[in-house]
Amino acid sequence: MVAVDRETDQLMGSCFYHPRETHVSLGIMNAHPDWFGHGVARTLLEEVCRVADADGKPLRLVSSALNLDSYSLYTRAGFVPRSFFQDMVIEDVSRVPRPASGIRSAILDDLPGIVALEERVSGIRREKDWHYFLTDDHGWRVVVKEAGGTVNGVLASIDHAGSRLLGPGVMVEEETAQSLIANQLQTDRGGNPVFLVPATSKGLVQTMYSWGARNCELHVAQCRGEWVEPQGVVMPTFMPETS
Ligand SMILES: CC(C)(COP(=O)(O)OP(=O)(O)OC[C@H]1O[C@@H](n2cnc3c(N)ncnc32)[C@H](O)[C@@H]1OP(=O)(O)O)[C@@H](O)C(=O)NCCC(=O)NCCS
Structure with a gap:
């Protein structure tokens, strides 16, 4: 999934998600540095959450525990850290x-x-x-x-x-x-x-x-x-x- 600036066609961010039999997996997520802190990742994540909810499936991911930006992004969206x-x-x-x-x-x-x-x-x-x-x-x-x-x-x-x-x-x-x-x-x-x-x-x-x-x-x-x-x-x- 990508986020694109409608005015300039610039790629603002992207993320990978994969629906599976029991759940939906979320993979690499990134925002273009020009757009850091503008809600690009949050908007992409909201869209993936909608996909998972529509399917009635949990959403799962494995993220770096050293990356506070992504940790915050996911836990703000309702993810719960489960295994370390x-x-x-x-x-x-x-x-x-x-x-x-x-x-x-x-x-x-x-x-x-x-x-x-x-x-x-x-x-x-x-x-x-x-x-x-x-x-x-x-x-x-x-x-x-x-x-x-x-x-x-x-x-x-x-x-x-x-x-x-x-x-x-x-x-x-x-x-x-x-x-x-x-x-x-x-x-x-x-x-x-x-x-x-x-x-x-x-x-x-x-x-x-x-x-x-x-x-x-x-x-x-x-x-x-x-x-x-x-x-x-x-x-x-x-x-x-x-x-
Ligand atoms: C991680 C990354 C995707 C975040 O993208 P972004 O578009 O800048 O993030 P957003 O602007 O949507 O912000 C995400 C939320 O985290 C919050 N946040 C960020 N740092 C925080 C902190 N230390 N504590 C609490 N909340 C924090 C922001 O306030 C925002 O929440 P809000 O919109 O409710 O205010 C981006 O920094 C990036 O591409 N980093 C490099 C690649 C990477 O590390 N990817 C993740 C691992 S795959």
């Missing part, structure tokens, strides 16, 4: 152990199990997104942990010049999250990817520190409307595909 994440990076992976067995690259047949797992852990459904991650050949890689025919964890990663990230991912247990992170970090993804760890997953955070992880930013998942408390580990990214 540490953006971590491990430059030297020599302390990352070999992951436990049972982890493999995901195939398209895993799609129903992945979608069901995300619904169980996060309360959201987005089959098309996972289909895209599984079939795209521009740098996405998806790994799963499976036990007895049930997917207990999934973690995607993207290796692209514009973005090197682990996530999105959902796992029933912290140990599964550790194994999936280790697997992704030990596969050459063209650099040191950033990944978001829930600050409340204490064991996972401590394990990442013991592997040499450093914090490089903080993010917060925000929701306007009904929020489902996660039942496991949720690893979003701060890109639009994630919330």
Whole structure:
């Protein structure tokens, strides 16, 4: 969605939103510096809120906790901060152990199990997104942990010049999250990817520190409307595909 000055045709701002089965996601939002503080972002956001309300769906996003402008924009519009994440990076992976067995690259047949797992852990459904991650050949890689025919964890990663990230991912247990992170970090993804760890997953955070992880930013998942408390580990990214 874009905001355009009717007199000059100048682009005043833009934002990305994505309706999904259970919710609407909001992605990158920006205003042109000439228009900062003039209500451009608030007006765009009001329009996206109308789309979500018309669909009767909650609106979700992951925003930087260090950006007071966007934090204020969203919380003024009725968003509630729900989960807090540490953006971590491990430059030297020599302390990352070999992951436990049972982890493999995901195939398209895993799609129903992945979608069901995300619904169980996060309360959201987005089959098309996972289909895209599984079939795209521009740098996405998806790994799963499976036990007895049930997917207990999934973690995607993207290796692209514009973005090197682990996530999105959902796992029933912290140990599964550790194994999936280790697997992704030990596969050459063209650099040191950033990944978001829930600050409340204490064991996972401590394990990442013991592997040499450093914090490089903080993010917060925000929701306007009904929020489902996660039942496991949720690893979003701060890109639009994630919330
Ligand atoms: C964040 C950004 C999109 C805001 O755009 P904007 O058009 O200047 O924002 P608005 O003028 O609509 O103002 C948003 C609201 O936040 C309020 N606000 C800003 N700072 C605030 C603060 N510290 N405390 C409380 N409210 C604050 C404003 O008063 C306004 O509310 P109001 O209209 O009810 O008075 C813009 O600064 C930007 O593009 N930044 C760079 C890109 C970015 O960081 N994007 C967000 C992450 S994806």
